Amino acid sequence: MHSHVRLQAIFVYLDDLLRALRSLKDRQLTIHAVHSPVPNHEIAALMADRASPVRYITLAGGILGIVTGFSLSVYTAMQWRFLVSGKPPVPRVPYVIESFEFCILFAVLFNVIGLLLLTRLPRFGLPASYDPRVTEDRYSVLVSCTPAQREEISRLLRENGAEEVNVVS
Amino acid sequence: MSYPERERNAIIAVSRWPGRPGLLPLFVGLALAGAATFVSGVMGDNPLRAWQTYLINLVFWTGLAAGGVLFSAIQSITHAFWGRPLKRLAEAPGTFLLIAPLLFLVLYAGRSHIFPWINHPVAGKEGWLNAPFLFLRDGFSLLLLGAAALSLIWLSVRRECGQAVAQLPPAADTEGREEGVVVVFAQIYAILYALVLSLIAFDLVMSLSPRWYSTLFGAYYFIGSFYMGLAGLMLLACLAVRKEGMGRYIKALQFQNLGKLMLGFALLTGDFFFTQFLVIWYGNLPEETGFVILRSQFAPWRSLAWTVLAVCFILPFVALLSRRNKVRPWAMFILGSVILVGMWLEKFLLVVPSLWQGQGLPLGLSEVLISLGFFGVMALCITIFLGKFPLLPFADPLLRIEAEEQSTDGGLAR
Numbered sequence: 001m002h003s004h005v006r007l008q009a010i011f012v013y014l015d016d017l018l019r020a021l022r023s024l025k026d027r028q029l030t031i032h033a034v035h036s037p038v039p040n041h042e043i044a045a046l047m048a049d050r051a052s053p054v055r056y057i058t059l060a061g062g063i064l065g066i067v068t069g070f071s072l073s074v075y076t077a078m079q080w081r082f083l084v085s086g087k088p089p090v091p092r093v094p095y096v097i098e099s100f101e102f103c104i105l106f107a108v109l110f111n112v113i114g115l116l117l118l119t120r121l122p123r124f125g126l127p128a129s130y131d132p133r134v135t136e137d138r139y140s141v142l143v144s145c146t147p148a149q150r151e152e153i154s155r156l157l158r159e160n161g162a163e164e165v166n167v168v169s
Numbered sequence: 170m171s172y173p174e175r176e177r178n179a180i181i182a183v184s185r186w187p188g189r190p191g192l193l194p195l196f197v198g199l200a201l202a203g204a205a206t207f208v209s210g211v212m213g214d215n216p217l218r219a220w221q222t223y224l225i226n227l228v229f230w231t232g233l234a235a236g237g238v239l240f241s242a243i244q245s246i247t248h249a250f251w252g253r254p255l256k257r258l259a260e261a262p263g264t265f266l267l268i269a270p271l272l273f274l275v276l277y278a279g280r281s282h283i284f285p286w287i288n289h290p291v292a293g294k295e296g297w298l299n300a301p302f303l304f305l306r307d308g309f310s311l312l313l314l315g316a317a318a319l320s321l322i323w324l325s326v327r328r329e330c331g332q333a334v335a336q337l338p339p340a341a342d343t344e345g346r347e348e349g350v351v352v353v354f355a356q357i358y359a360i361l362y363a364l365v366l367s368l369i370a371f372d373l374v375m376s377l378s379p380r381w382y383s384t385l386f387g388a389y390y391f392i393g394s395f396y397m398g399l400a401g402l403m404l405l406a407c408l409a410v411r412k413e414g415m416g417r418y419i420k421a422l423q424f425q426n427l428g429k430l431m432l433g434f435a436l437l438t439g440d441f442f443f444t445q446f447l448v449i450w451y452g453n454l455p456e457e458t459g460f461v462i463l464r465s466q467f468a469p470w471r472s473l474a475w476t477v478l479a480v481c482f483i484l485p486f487v488a489l490l491s492r493r494n495k496v497r498p499w500a501m502f503i504l505g506s507v508i509l510v511g512m513w514l515e516k517f518l519l520v521v522p523s524l525w526q527g528q529g530l531p532l533g534l535s536e537v538l539i540s541l542g543f544f545g546v547m548a549l550c551i552t553i554f555l556g557k558f559p560l561l562p563f564a565d566p567l568l569r570i571e572a573e574e575q576s577t578d579g580g581l582a583r
Contacts, residue, residue: 093450
């Protein structure tokens, strides 16, 4: 038996949703997901309690790119001996460009891979809590609480303007 | 609909700059001390030292002032909402451009010390590099830039002149007409900014090594000037939020966006340096490499060159990556100050090695005092301007629309 229940509330208005999110956060409840038909900064700001670790993965990719770009350039110059008049056999100045390009390339690739891994994508089925109305004109919030809190949280959501509140498995 | 009641009261509360009465005499004192040091330096044994410091400060503070006004112009051109509360602060250093042509004319007295091509004319360049023509074109250009900046500032402040917050007409009535005129002037200013600052860079900095040339040098200077303008604006924003109630308008969003712009222009300034450096390195032409080799390979300039790279590029790049740093006013105040000191040293590195023949770095008390004198003049311009005009451009239609839309949410949130 689950020790928590998951409640899904549907909202028509953004202001109601934001007020409900603030109330839920004040009670320190776990908000699993908020669905919105359009991207919204205020929802994102409310949900951003902790920054995504994908930035560290991106940074690691960028640093690895710099090392790879520079090493590859040095290795190529050593192997093929591109001797140019007046320049050292392994010139460092132009390698900044290769390092920079690899930095961007690896950072982008690592970012995309990190994003896919952390969000567990691709998903080949919709979660049980997904309501197709959120792609039209509704907002939804998925929150978990203890069975004892169920009534109180349902009332709280309705008081903040929820159109309906459902228990999802 | 105009400002809601709550907004009106908040605006009236923050409409004046939080300056202390003792500051004006302090700034006047600094300006006079700088002027006295400069005059005694010019009359002393080594007038070159005073003149080169004067030139460094002229290009530094003129660039900073022009860069600040450019921020305001960009806000208007792009119809941006977020930076409206910062607009007046960005315009404040622009008043320095009113006296920049006069300060430039002072250089005429020291022209033979500063411009090596006066005593040793460069064959084939006499048509461009001659003192009367240089002072005429640069003086006229600075006047033109100053006039454009002051017109833009005037268009901005005149909306608040004689207007009470409560009696403003609805923003929608005035937005199109007034803002359209401001946008046209902002575009004119932005074009003049690029042209005039390029000319100043070529004439007042590049011509000090008259055989050296880099076609990108003008752009390098005006991009760097905008970077300085942003750093200066950050300092003013950090000071402004100390006033009670101003934090309602200059919020984390403004700090974060300004920090992002600073990061972008730290990268762009670094990029423009590297773009010139790479081409010079590859071409390996003696007339091009001499300028770079002197500054990057020989004492005492070499250590200074690395310091400038670290302070103007590496440190801001690392510090500004963090979102948390960008929204901490005290951290941004320190970083903005460090960037401005670094950019001053960068001007020093561009100017002095071309002129100075003595041993060691000519960087001592007289340089600090003359620079503090210029700082005093800039601080006076800012303090007088912000004391005379409201700190918040409350009649700006875009700020008002924002306030009207966000009035239920307790402030400007976009």
